[in-house]
Amino acid sequence: MKYVIVTGMSGAGKSTAMKMMEDMGYFCIDNLPIPLIGKLVEFSNQFSAKTKKVALGIDVRSGAGLGEMKDVLEGLKNYGPDVNFEILFLDAEDEVLVKRYKETRRNHPLAGQERIEQGLKKERTELAFLKKSADYIIDTSQLLTRELKGELEKIFIQNQDYKNLFVTILSFGFKYGIPSDSDIVMDVRFLPNPYYVDGLRAKTGNDKEIQDYVMQFPEAHQFLDKLEDMINFLIPNYISEGKNQLVISIGCTGGKHRSVTLANELYKRLECKKEFGLKIEHRDIGKDALRGK
Numbered sequence: 001m002k003y004v005i006v007t008g009m010s011g012a013g014k015s016t017a018m019k020m021m022e023d024m025g026y027f028c029i030d031n032l033p034i035p036l037i038g039k040l041v042e043f044s045n046q047f048s049a050k051t052k053k054v055a056l057g058i059d060v061r062s063g064a065g066l067g068e069m070k071d072v073l074e075g076l077k078n079y080g081p082d083v084n085f086e087i088l089f090l091d092a093e094d095e096v097l098v099k100r101y102k103e104t105r106r107n108h109p110l111a112g113q114e115r116i117e118q119g120l121k122k123e124r125t126e127l128a129f130l131k132k133s134a135d136y137i138i139d140t141s142q143l144l145t146r147e148l149k150g151e152l153e154k155i156f157i158q159n160q161d162y163k164n165l166f167v168t169i170l171s172f173g174f175k176y177g178i179p180s181d182s183d184i185v186m187d188v189r190f191l192p193n194p195y196y197v198d199g200l201r202a203k204t205g206n207d208k209e210i211q212d213y214v215m216q217f218p219e220a221h222q223f224l225d226k227l228e229d230m231i232n233f234l235i236p237n238y239i240s241e242g243k244n245q246l247v248i249s250i251g252c253t254g255g256k257h258r259s260v261t262l263a264n265e266l267y268k269r270l271e272c273k274k275e276f277g278l279k280i281e282h283r284d285i286g287k288d289a290l291r292g293k
Helices: 014-023 034-042 060-082 094-104 116-133 145-156 208-215 218-240 258-270
Strands: 002-008 027-030 053-057 084-091 136-139 166-173 184-187 245-252 277-282
Touching: 002 014, 002 116, 014 027, 014 053, 014 084, 014 145, 034 053, 034 060, 060 084, 060 116, 084 116, 094 116, 136 145, 145 277, 166 258, 184 218, 208 218, 208 258, 218 245, 218 258, 245 258, 258 277
Parallel strands: 002 053, 002 084, 027 053, 084 136, 166 245, 166 277, 184 245
Antiparallel strands: none
């Protein structure tokens, strides 16, 4: 019998993940009292023969029982090879969690009369041992629901080697500001600007004409080669340090031509790597059009 303990920060997507696990064929039990986990395992032989996978949702709502979780995890090891358990920890940046709480007008379960930030601080302290013990950590700060589903399928259906890192390649325009969540910022304004070429201004880096224009310059290929080499060096080191999210921002003047083209090219070079999650966003691609430029 395989057990997956689904836990993490409140607002990081545990309930959504549990629904997805159910769609993957897991028998899901949310917020089971922690002292009963051992009993559940003991009676697992009475489950339907079709039930081979169980997902257990655990979070700070377990209250004082959370302190028993370490002993429960140790106890599960005594059931031998017939009981296999893993821990999935869902996390997100505090700023993102606060925003999610404000959008839903819910209060954090540990905040009481205090601010949401104080509740998150207490929760991180209480869940620190679970995150440290986790087999998989997914940071949902940048993830859409379908992207979270894709990451879970990699782990629990495709059984891919997962290193707990999700990489976002983000194109942007410097005139609209550098993305505040950037880890790496690259400036590609050294390349000629298609904005000043007749017939190209209205097009974007998603159009072949712009791609052909930008990539005709040897410097564009040299830049991508050097950037890819740097990323291939950095990612294993980020993973070893426990980093869960990496945002690589590539900027040009308006975020419409050069940055979009090079972000797309970098994505193509990295998408074959299955050991980390990958997505691409073009933050400012349509802003010039909205301003009539």
